[in-house]
Amino acid sequence: MLLQVKNLKTYLKSGGETVKAVDGVSFHIDRGETFCLVGESGSGKSITALSVIQLLPQGISSHPEGQILFDYRHDDGQVENVDMVSLAESHKQMIRGSRIAMIFQEPMTSLNPVFTVGDQVIEALQQHYPEMSDADARARTIEAFKQVKIPNAEQRIDEYPHRLSGGQRQRVMIAMAMACEPDLLIADEPTTALDVTVQAEILRLMKDLQQRCGTSILFITHDFGVVSQMADRLAVMSQGKMVECGTLKEVIKVPKHEYTRQLLAALPENLPRSKKQQLASDSDQKSLLDVSGLKVHFPIKKGVLRRTVDYVRAVDEIDLKIPEGQILALVGESGCGKSTFGRALLRLINSTGGEVNFDGQVLTGLSRKQMRPFRRQMQIIFQDPMSSLNPRLTIASTLTEPMKVHGIGSSNEERLEIARKTMMHVQLDPEYIWRYPHEFSGGQRQRIGIARALVLEPRFIVCDEITSALDVSVQADILKLLLDIRKERNLTLLFITHNIGVVEYVSDEMAVMYKGKIVERGLTSDVCKQPQHEYTQQLLAAVPRLDI
Amino acid sequence: MTDSGLPKKSSGYTSQILRDTFSRWGAKLGLFWIGVLVFCAVFAPLLANSHPLILSQNGQWQSPMMQFMTPNDVIIFSLFLITAILLRISWSLRHKIVTGLGLLFVVTTLSIIFVTPPELTIYEQYRDNQSAEKYDWVIRAPIPYSPKDYLRDEGDTGLEAPLSSPERTHWLGTEANGADVLSRMIHASRIALGIGFIATGIAMFIGIIIGGLMGYFSRWVDMIGMRLVEVFEAVPTLFLLLIFVAFFDRSLYIMMVIIGVTGWSGYARYIRAEFLRLRQQEFVQAAIACDLPLKSILFRHMLPNGIAPILVAASFGVASAILAEATLSFLGLGLVDDPSWGQMLNQAVQASTFNWWMAAFPGGAIFLTVFAYNLIGESLRDAIDPHLNKS
Numbered sequence: 010m011l012l013q014v015k016n017l018k019t020y021l022k023s024g025g026e027t028v029k030a031v032d033g034v035s036f037h038i039d040r041g042e043t044f045c046l047v048g049e050s051g052s053g054k055s056i057t058a059l060s061v062i063q064l065l066p067q068g069i070s071s072h073p074e075g076q077i078l079f080d081y082r083h084d085d086g087q088v089e090n091v092d093m094v095s096l097a098e099s100h101k102q103m104i105r106g107s108r109i110a111m112i113f114q115e116p117m118t119s120l121n122p123v124f125t126v127g128d129q130v131i132e133a134l135q136q137h138y139p140e141m142s143d144a145d146a147r148a149r150t151i152e153a154f155k156q157v158k159i160p161n162a163e164q165r166i167d168e169y170p171h172r173l174s175g176g177q178r179q180r181v182m183i184a185m186a187m188a189c190e191p192d193l194l195i196a197d198e199p200t201t202a203l204d205v206t207v208q209a210e211i212l213r214l215m216k217d218l219q220q221r222c223g224t225s226i227l228f229i230t231h232d233f234g235v236v237s238q239m240a241d242r243l244a245v246m247s248q249g250k251m252v253e254c255g256t257l258k259e260v261i262k263v264p265k266h267e268y269t270r271q272l273l274a275a276l277p278e279n280l281p282r283s284k285k286q287q288l289a290s291d292s293d294q295k296s297l298l299d300v301s302g303l304k305v306h307f308p309i310k311k312g313v314l315r316r317t318v319d320y321v322r323a324v325d326e327i328d329l330k331i332p333e334g335q336i337l338a339l340v341g342e343s344g345c346g347k348s349t350f351g352r353a354l355l356r357l358i359n360s361t362g363g364e365v366n367f368d369g370q371v372l373t374g375l376s377r378k379q380m381r382p383f384r385r386q387m388q389i390i391f392q393d394p395m396s397s398l399n400p401r402l403t404i405a406s407t408l409t410e411p412m413k414v415h416g417i418g419s420s421n422e423e424r425l426e427i428a429r430k431t432m433m434h435v436q437l438d439p440e441y442i443w444r445y446p447h448e449f450s451g452g453q454r455q456r457i458g459i460a461r462a463l464v465l466e467p468r469f470i471v472c473d474e475i476t477s478a479l480d481v482s483v484q485a486d487i488l489k490l491l492l493d494i495r496k497e498r499n500l501t502l503l504f505i506t507h508n509i510g511v512v513e514y515v516s517d518e519m520a521v522m523y524k525g526k527i528v529e530r531g532l533t534s535d536v537c538k539q540p541q542h543e544y545t546q547q548l549l550a551a552v553p554r555l556d557i
Numbered sequence: 558m559t560d561s562g563l564p565k566k567s568s569g570y571t572s573q574i575l576r577d578t579f580s581r582w583g584a585k586l587g588l589f590w591i592g593v594l595v596f597c598a599v600f601a602p603l604l605a606n607s608h609p610l611i612l613s614q615n616g617q618w619q620s621p622m623m624q625f626m627t628p629n630d631v632i633i634f635s636l637f638l639i640t641a642i643l644l645r646i647s648w649s650l651r652h653k654i655v656t657g658l659g660l661l662f663v664v665t666t667l668s669i670i671f672v673t674p675p676e677l678t679i680y681e682q683y684r685d686n687q688s689a690e691k692y693d694w695v696i697r698a699p700i701p702y703s704p705k706d707y708l709r710d711e712g713d714t715g716l717e718a719p720l721s722s723p724e725r726t727h728w729l730g731t732e733a734n735g736a737d738v739l740s741r742m743i744h745a746s747r748i749a750l751g752i753g754f755i756a757t758g759i760a761m762f763i764g765i766i767i768g769g770l771m772g773y774f775s776r777w778v779d780m781i782g783m784r785l786v787e788v789f790e791a792v793p794t795l796f797l798l799l800i801f802v803a804f805f806d807r808s809l810y811i812m813m814v815i816i817g818v819t820g821w822s823g824y825a826r827y828i829r830a831e832f833l834r835l836r837q838q839e840f841v842q843a844a845i846a847c848d849l850p851l852k853s854i855l856f857r858h859m860l861p862n863g864i865a866p867i868l869v870a871a872s873f874g875v876a877s878a879i880l881a882e883a884t885l886s887f888l889g890l891g892l893v894d895d896p897s898w899g900q901m902l903n904q905a906v907q908a909s910t911f912n913w914w915m916a917a918f919p920g921g922a923i924f925l926t927v928f929a930y931n932l933i934g935e936s937l938r939d940a941i942d943p944h945l946n947k948s
Contacts, residue, residue: 392839399844402858410847415847
């Protein structure tokens with residue numbers, strides 16, 4: 010046993026209150042195995058990891074109970090069993106980095122932008138091996154870069170972080186963590202900020218390294234797909250407590266605890282499917298929205314005179330028809346232009362060329378006034394429930410102000426009544442309309458975002474990654490709600506997402522977007538089963554799936 | 558599961574920021590000093606006045622203090638009352654501001670029309686009458702000297718050090734014309750507060766409108782706006798003030814306007830940056846998607862979310878406006894007869910000797926006031942800084 014955590018409790022003080030972030034957690038990790046901690050946001054999984062490596066700020070955290078026993082391998086090979094909680098700070102520092110290393114979620118911010126990536130790894134190396142010469146350290150760093158499969162390691166070592174992509178930065182982080190050959194690697198959601206194809210590569214790399222070096226990994230994630238690829242054993246956490254712990258097969262196939270069962274049932278691929286109306290692909294259905302050759306180009310300006318030298322082709326000649334009453338999912342990785350496309354449809358961003366045709370009327374080129382009746386019919390729901398509601402306005406004013414502008418309801422009382430009804434529609438207490446956004450949880454805010462779109466009684470809604478900031482259980486509720494509402498009101502939706510599981514659950518048709526162009530489009534079931542385009546095949550293959 | 562929990566009720570952002578700000582000792586200290594100043598400014602006629610507050614002559618009660626009240630005194634006093642009352646009532650902020658401004662306008666008009674102090678003011682008459690024992694009894698202000706009471710009855714007095722004269726008590730001495738320094742300082746606090754708030758108010762108003770338009774529209778509006786900001790940043794306020802003072806009357810109001818009109822560029826820059834950020838926020842995008850009118854998007858949705866950094870800048874702006882006025886008065890170009898801290902400082906070095914009390918007390922008051930505003934600004938900045946908040 011490399012690491013043994015016994016009844017660990019971590020309490021955090023914040024503003025006079027004590028939060029029991031970790032409340033009696035016990036587990037162990039053997040040498041060379043991967044142990045996954047799974048849970049929704051706020052379940053205490055990251056705090057557990059930070060407790061193990063003892064990185065929590067000492068002023069606000071305390072361990073009233075518990076032991077973290079770690080097999081500390083001294084440089085001379087002698088192994089000593091130490092308790093990380095009660096160890097002296099100087100010893101903790103020796104263990105941190107050299108015996109226990111950590112990689113974080115956000116590769117964009119975890120590297121220092123003013124040093125080259127090589128310098129940062131070399132510094133870590135020399136910190137733990139003070140006798141190592143500069144040349145040796147450099148050679149070893151290049152070796153480490155090669156191990157994490159960074160192409161042209163000899164040149165890339167002198168690059169600054171901003172020149173590397175997100176995936177490559179995460180590779181550098183892994184190289185840095187692995188450079189000192191730690192016994193335990195803690196990975197805190199290392200792939201959450203990455204695209205699926207990159208995620209697949211990073212996961213493969215980590216497994217590879219583990220097999221070669223025999224490192225144990227404590228892997229923290231919220232994604233069961235990733236868990237099923239990585240874990241030997243896993244534990245499910247909820248509200249600071251460990252509700253279930255066992256081998257991958259045990260937990261996934263026969264979950265014992267109610268919470269685990271709920272969590273697994275909430276995964277989009279496990280949600281009960283409602284029978285989809287069988288629709289013919291495009292031609293014979295009347296389309297509500299008809300986009301032809303839509304282009305959004307952003308100029309790149311250079312030089313003293315700010316002359317336009319080139320364009321970023323965010324959306325590059327897209328043709329798309331969405332039949333009335335259908336849900337079309339637009340899938341693509343970050344930066345492929347899918348959000349820009351959604352906003353260009355509503356004319357939140359002006360298009361460079363092409364036409365948007367809504368219900369027989371060309372929208373591009375309409376003046377603000379002419380656009381008004383269409384604004385009411387086309388709405389948008391955003392990704393981030395934190396920033397999509399004005400923090401200074403009550404829900405009542407957020408909901409009634411658009412109604413007033415569009416002449417819905419004759420008096421304020423009538424509009425408030427409509428707002429209450431809409432709140433009930435999205436399954437919230439109608440009396441919550443007098444509250445401010447910060448009093449709600451993420452899922453509740455997303456419901457309010459849906460309510461705001463619904464009060465104008467639109468026919469078409471763009472859903473821009475509306476569930477990607479939410480936990481799976483909340484995501485499941487929101488998706489169900491959306492499907493219900495769509496059925497009731499015969500809404501047409503453009504569902505922008507990167508999550509294939511959600512696409513399969515929610516959409517009738519899907520379109521795959523890659524570098525500003527649509528590369529494949531068809532019925533969701535067809536595309537998912539038999540992808541035609543090479544990129545779609547890659548994308549689908551990279552999605553971590555829960556195989557049962 | 559996690560979605561169904563009852564939303565937790567907690568206080569609004571504004572009150573949280575205010576609580577955060579004023580829980581810091583610096584802000585508390587600053588607020589205390591500003592409070593003292595406000596008290597002095599509002600109750601100046603009651604604190605330092607040559608006219609007795611109440612007296613009884615032949616069994617008849619009268620209040621010379623009330624008789625000699627100027628419209629200014631009345632306006633300041635009622636402004637204080639209106640603010641105090643409105644702060645107690647739980648109305649919406651907009652309601653409060655509209656009512657407050659409306660009431661203030663009514664009071665101003667009324668007091669200008671109806672409050673008419675006697676044109677000829679003879680300060681010594683009450684002192685003479687009192688020593689001649691013509692009154693049954695007299696209640697005098699704690700400092701029984703008006704700021705412009707040059708003690709003509711005492712002969713040629715002039716500069717006197719604190720408590721140096723055996724028959725009269727001047728706690729902080731007298732100035733060159735023989736007026737009581739403490740009395741003048743108390744009355745001068747009105748100018749210090751007024752110039753700070755009004756000049757900064759004008760600057761903020763202009764800055765928010767121009768900066769807001771620049772940030773929201775960007776492109777060519779931003780281009781023109783930024784050039785305008787640069788032009789105004791190149792104008793040296795002090796020299797402009799000197800020119801205006803030379804050409805026009807030495808009016809407090811002109812000073813306020815000039816300090817305000819030249820000082821907006823900083824606020825415009827702040828607001829522009831905030832609006833550029835907010836423009837991309839999803840709730841603003843949603844407001845545009847709902848086709849809300851521009852006025853609502855700018856002032857209901859964006860401004861309240863971007864105002865915090867402006868308030869920090871404003872508290873420093875108030876301090877620098879006070880300093881500008883003091884500088885001008887120190888150079889002898891301030892108000893002619895009305896008391897002002899800077900003008901008193903000027904007298905410290907004008908005579909052949911160094912009159913320490915003329916330097917120490919007004920100088921100390923200027924220092925403390927500027928320091929107080931800086932402390933509040935500092936705390937406000939810390940309170941809205943998300944990086945500091947996390948720890």
